[in-house]
Amino acid sequence: MGSTAVEFKNPATATLLDAVKARRTIYGLKAESPVSDDVIESIVKDSVLHVPSSFNSQTSRVVLLLKEEHEKVWNIALQAMEGLVAAGALPKEAYESSTKPKLEAFRAAYGTVLFFVDYDALKDIKEKFAIYADKFDPFALESNAMSQYLVWTALTSEGFGANLQHYSPLIDAQIQSQWNLPASWKLDAQLVFGTPVSGPGEKAFAPIEDRFKVFGKSA
Numbered sequence: 001m002g003s004t005a006v007e008f009k010n011p012a013t014a015t016l017l018d019a020v021k022a023r024r025t026i027y028g029l030k031a032e033s034p035v036s037d038d039v040i041e042s043i044v045k046d047s048v049l050h051v052p053s054s055f056n057s058q059t060s061r062v063v064l065l066l067k068e069e070h071e072k073v074w075n076i077a078l079q080a081m082e083g084l085v086a087a088g089a090l091p092k093e094a095y096e097s098s099t100k101p102k103l104e105a106f107r108a109a110y111g112t113v114l115f116f117v118d119y120d121a122l123k124d125i126k127e128k129f130a131i132y133a134d135k136f137d138p139f140a141l142e143s144n145a146m147s148q149y150l151v152w153t154a155l156t157s158e159g160f161g162a163n164l165q166h167y168s169p170l171i172d173a174q175i176q177s178q179w180n181l182p183a184s185w186k187l188d189a190q191l192v193f194g195t196p197v198s199g200p201g202e203k204a205f206a207p208i209e210d211r212f213k214v215f216g217k218s219a
């Protein structure tokens with residue numbers, strides 16, 4: 001599914017949009033990397049440095065976990081879910097047949113990027129621009145999501161498959177203590193990545209005509 005074929009002034013624009021179209025959710029992942037860890041680190045650092053934030057508040061915090069460190073995230077999630085089973089909050093059958101294999105599949109991947117928002121970093125700006133105070137928390141999440149999307153797309157472009165997960169707040173305390181992270185870092189998302197061993201699922205697109213309008217376009 002694409003838009004009308006056009007000729008871009010800069011071929012890099014077409015390359016960028018091809019990368020956008022190639023990014024998909026991939027759940028079948030193995031613990032191998034098509035590139036060096038330096039390449040992965042460079043992508044993640046660029047996403048922290050260059051993704052914009054409201055008033056340049058720079059509220060995103062990111063932790064890159066590879067190999068055994070990555071596996072710890074999913075052991076934490078498995079433990080947390082087992083705690084829910086023990087407490088009677090999650091049926092054992094559902095855990096064994098669905099939750100556990102899903103978490104084990106994440107653990108079988110190569111790495112996880114943890115995306116956090118540091119809400120403490122917004123204190124000054126909320127005082128300075130009091131009129132927008134209630135907007136800054138959602139703005140911080142929007143900026144964080146931009147970083148998530150950039151990393152997801154760039155890793156895909158380097159040959160990885162990836163999927164985006166949300167196990168917060170269930171795993172927050174353990175994540176914070178495992179890597180001794182500041183208490184003000186609030187976990188938002190976990191991007192799991194590895195060498196793909198399966199393709200993406202079917203994806204339906206709602207008609208673009210219902211979702212997009214243009215006014216003032218030249219013929």
Ligand SMILES: Cc1cc2nc3c(=O)[nH]c(=O)nc-3n(C[C@H](O)[C@H](O)[C@H](O)COP(=O)(O)O)c2cc1C
Pocket residue numbers: 023024025026163164165166200203
């Ligand atoms: C904000 C957001 C939250 C998502 N949360 C999850 C999630 O918690 N677990 C999951 O497996 N996929 C999650 N996804 C993936 C979506 O289900 C997926 O992107 C969507 O179905 C479109 O498929 P595609 O990624 O292959 O294009 C999330 C995606 C977005 C953008």
